[in-house]
Amino acid sequence: MSYHIELFHSLLSDFLQGESALLTTENDVLMVRGKNPVSYGTLVTAANTVSKYLKLAEGDIALLNDPYSGGTTLDEITFIMAVSEDLIWVNRLPLNKNLSFGKSIEEEGLRIPPTPLRQKGQLNEMILGAMGAHPACPPQFMEWIKTQCASMIVSAQKLHDTIEGTGLSVTGELIEDYLQLSKKLAVQKISERASGETRVDVVLDSGELLRLNLEIQDGRVMMDFGGTSAAKTLHLTESAAYGTCFKAISAFYGFDQYANTGSFSILQVTKPAGCWLMAKYPASTMKGMTCGVAALQTAIDLALSHIHSKNERALDSHAPLMVQMKHDSSQIFLSLEGGAGATGEVDGQNAHIEGLSIETLERNFPVHVHRMDRRNSQGGKGKHNGGRGMIFKVEALDEMQLSWLTDMTLHRPRIPKNCSHGDASEVTLEQAGSTKSLPVLGQQKILKGEILSFCSGSGGGHGRPEQKVIAE
Structure with missing residues (x-):
């Protein structure tokens, strides 16, 4: 150079x-x-x-x-x-x-x-x-x-x-x-790794099917989404879908710092007309730009793991858990990231949240924070564990309006046998001594004294857990 x-x-x-x-x-x-x-x-x-x-x-x-x-x-x-x-x-x-x-x-x-x-x-x-x-x-x-x-x-x-x-x-x-x-550089990075082709299906809770046919050959990447269904509630624009595909590929092969017309040319993306990856005005794009993007990242990661089995890694929890609470003229917005998937060599990275002061939050908004740390994950176990998600538990000190949105791919895709799924995102509400799970997205009124728990997803684990030997 x-x-x-x-x-x-x-x-x-x-x-x-x-x-x-x-x-x-x-x-x-x-x-x-x-x-x-x-x-x-x-x-x-x-x-x-x-x-x-x-x-x-x-x-x-x-x-x-x-x-x-x-x-x-x-x-x-x-x-x-x-x-x-x-x-x-x-x-x-x-x-x-x-x-x-x-x-x-x-x-x-x-x-x-x-x-x-x-x-x-x-x-x-x-x-x-x-x-x-x-x-x-x-x-x-x-x-x-x-x-x-x-x-x-x-x-x-x-x-x-x-x-x-x-x-x-x-x-x-x-x-x-x-x-x-x-x-x-992009062609060289891709050519240094294995070539091949595979197909991955991801089914979303909202009813959409994402079908990816991935082929990697001679330093080029072809993504064909033929078979992907029409939109029901998710709509992702064509340029957003292409950007997600490029970012996933370039980050995997290590040329994302050279994102330009030259490196763009190694990627070919084909989508059928009318599928949810080609949203048309005036469809709402909020869920597509968040949950839809996460599903697309999951499909690409899974397909790459199939082709590059020697460098296999478990799935990340791509979809953040987004929370918005409104009280009179004030509101707060939180985005809780999920944990990363493990590889055959190391545990996945735990999720973290930056720039949030519990003291400031409680002073400016009618809530009492019971807990804000990493959740105790049950899934994502293995020889190397998946990164843990976040938990944010808060009690309402006055009536407020809640909106939330999280992962819409709770129907887990088939994964390699060496990997395990991490925990899904969860939203629960404690009221009158009972606890109930809330759906993956929604809006509702929260009453004084009710307690909300928001848990972002954890990353998947890799390998079989080591067996502990108990001495007689």
């Missing part, structure tokens, strides 16, 4: 933080970064959609949250900025996370199609005002948007200054060499 290409890759990596991407105006994807798998398809679609309908000059900014234009869920805002005459920056940020189970996307909140926000150095106050006047507009929306725009302008200038300071000339030849090298 030449010095100039290494420097270019380093500049891209340093500039792109969170869920973000950088593209050329010629539609070459230079890099995509993010933890959310859907970012690897949706951010690119967002840039292409904006470029199709809007002409952005240098410094101009557009925004959207519409899943059918390259967004994810309506509580995440995607900004698209022309950082130069040749480069488009896409940056996605969360705003007031919200669980909404509408029958259509229009019922989930304020839907923003590709909209010009900043032109010729000026924010469009009229458009901002119209958004702010919408009944579903989140509080402090306009102030938050202005803050993010100001931050992006500063970051874009830093990128210009950094490129100028290094003396790097970002030419078409450099970009072409970088993309070709990324493709070569």
Whole structure:
């Protein structure tokens, strides 16, 4: 790898933080970064959609949250900025996370199609005002948007200054060499491992079938979802499905830091028209972007485990347990991650939660936290145990409204004989001395004195547990 290409890759990596991407105006994807798998398809679609309908000059900014234009869920805002005459920056940020189970996307909140926000150095106050006047507009929306725009302008200038300071000339030849090298790296990483083909079926609780036919050959990956059923309650956009597929493959083979047009070319995804992986407006996408993505990750992990049996690993608990509690004008939102699957060599990684203060929570919301730590998993046992999920047990000190959403693949797929399933996510309610299990998603009123337990899933175990020898 030449010095100039290494420097270019380093500049891209340093500039792109969170869920973000950088593209050329010629539609070459230079890099995509993010933890959310859907970012690897949706951010690119967002840039292409904006470029199709809007002409952005240098410094101009557009925004959207519409899943059918390259967004994810309506509580995440995607900004698209022309950082130069040749480069488009896409940056996605969360705003007031919200669980909404509408029958259509229009019922989930304020839907923003590709909209010009900043032109010729000026924010469009009229458009901002119209958004702010919408009944579903989140509080402090306009102030938050202005803050993010100001931050992006500063970051874009830093990128210009950094490129100028290094003396790097970002030419078409450099970009072409970088993309070709990324493709070569992806092909090499895949070719170093076993080839083969397999089929995996995952049945969701909501009734949908996910069928994946995976073939790996000559450094290429073909995913055919023929046989996948039409949507019943889950809807995932085409770009989100592609992004999930790419992220799973690139992370498995170790080239996810080179996510661009070059490495994208090694993956071919085929989906039948009308299946739930090709959602059409105005279908609601909340469950698809969460539970649907988790099911897709599970299917790909399982298929890769079949082909690469020497590097077999148990299944991760991909679906987080999302909880939203509302009391008067205040609300809290929690996302409890699940544990990771074990391998033939090590235990799976335990789940953890960051940035949550029990003291602050109890001070600002009418709840008493009984417990927040790792759950005592019964499943996921083996020579190497799966990572444990989280448990959050809380008592309501006043009446409140609860919404929750978790794994919708409780019908467990068939797994390799050396692996075991981890525990599924659970939500239970204690009232009047009795405990009952709640379904995988729902909304209901919680009364004062009732106790809720939220348990995220644990990872699967690997290998047979070692037998303890008891001395006579």
